[in-house]
Amino acid sequence: MLNLGVKNTLRILRGTSVGMYLGDKDGNDVLLPKKYIPDDVIVGDDIEVFIYKDSEDRIIATTLEPKVKLNEFAYLQVMAVTGIGAFLDWGLEKDLFVPFKEQNRKLEVGDWSAVYVYLDEDTERLVGSCKVNRFFEKENIELEEGQEVDLLVFEETNLGLNVVIDQKYKGLIYENEVFQRIKLGSKVKGFIKQLREDSRIDVSLQKQGYANVEPNAERILEKLKASDGFLDLTDKSDANYVMYQLEMSKKTFKKAIGSLYKQRLIRIEEDGIYLV
Numbered sequence: 001m002l003n004l005g006v007k008n009t010l011r012i013l014r015g016t017s018v019g020m021y022l023g024d025k026d027g028n029d030v031l032l033p034k035k036y037i038p039d040d041v042i043v044g045d046d047i048e049v050f051i052y053k054d055s056e057d058r059i060i061a062t063t064l065e066p067k068v069k070l071n072e073f074a075y076l077q078v079m080a081v082t083g084i085g086a087f088l089d090w091g092l093e094k095d096l097f098v099p100f101k102e103q104n105r106k107l108e109v110g111d112w113s114a115v116y117v118y119l120d121e122d123t124e125r126l127v128g129s130c131k132v133n134r135f136f137e138k139e140n141i142e143l144e145e146g147q148e149v150d151l152l153v154f155e156e157t158n159l160g161l162n163v164v165i166d167q168k169y170k171g172l173i174y175e176n177e178v179f180q181r182i183k184l185g186s187k188v189k190g191f192i193k194q195l196r197e198d199s200r201i202d203v204s205l206q207k208q209g210y211a212n213v214e215p216n217a218e219r220i221l222e223k224l225k226a227s228d229g230f231l232d233l234t235d236k237s238d239a240n241y242v243m244y245q246l247e248m249s250k251k252t253f254k255k256a257i258g259s260l261y262k263q264r265l266i267r268i269e270e271d272g273i274y275l276v
Helices: 209-226 239-246 250-262
Strands: 007-015 019-023 029-033 046-053 059-062 073-081 085-088 096-099 112-120 125-129 148-156 160-165 169-174 187-195 201-204 266-269 272-275
Touching: 007 029, 029 046, 046 125, 073 148, 096 112, 148 169, 160 187, 160 201, 169 187, 209 239, 209 250, 209 272, 239 250, 250 266
Parallel strands: 029 059, 096 125, 169 201
Antiparallel strands: 007 019, 007 046, 019 029, 046 059, 073 085, 073 112, 085 096, 112 125, 148 160, 148 187, 160 169, 187 201, 266 272
16 A cells, blocks of 8 residues: 655656656556656656645655654754644645644744654554653653663753653753754654653763763764864863863863773873873
8 A cells, every 4th residue: 555654665667747646556646747756767667755745645665765754753944824823844844734633833035843643544544742741752762871862952942952862762962961062953863861750761972981982982072183182171160161172061071081091092181181
């Protein structure tokens, strides 16, 4: 069957003046418009396409890469607002529809918002919802402390940054643990810091404890090499200045330079650290 909102691998059945028709093993077919056909394909080839409905509510195929697929979260910009809702840019010719009932605030053109894509059972259309909290998995959390994960930063709070973890869970990075420049919509790597009994998940942008020393020691070495072998940083430097220079906490910095010093890769003087 043709699956809306995801990539489908289909066979090219025939060509027409408007494009190529693609089919699945069940006898279903869909049009791939001419403008989306790669130059190197012929009838009989298999091709991967994204399936959705066009502005006339017809099922259509495209080789364009959407910014978000079915049952995924994204951070998108509002392109238009009409009497029925807002339309967000998700990388396709037809924008993603977010009805008023799925907005947690009135969206305006130019706004950015976190959104979740789901299939509306009544209309069989792909729809976006800004009420993302109800779509997070809260019961079966298949994560472990220390695990590396993919993060999407989608909301600022008085505690820090709310993130989507692996397109399934909601997590929090505390404000005092953000040591690099991050904006809403950023996709970054992170690590599970703590799984709480209330199903809340604390996330860190850096590995915890001594597991974090080695990559940051490498970062310091690279920074030293790029700075003619000297950095005006010591264990007495202001924490904000350390974060500005290296995008890491002062605690992590002290551990890292301690490791480098023991390996005799740097020397520490009153005015800073030197590459040996």
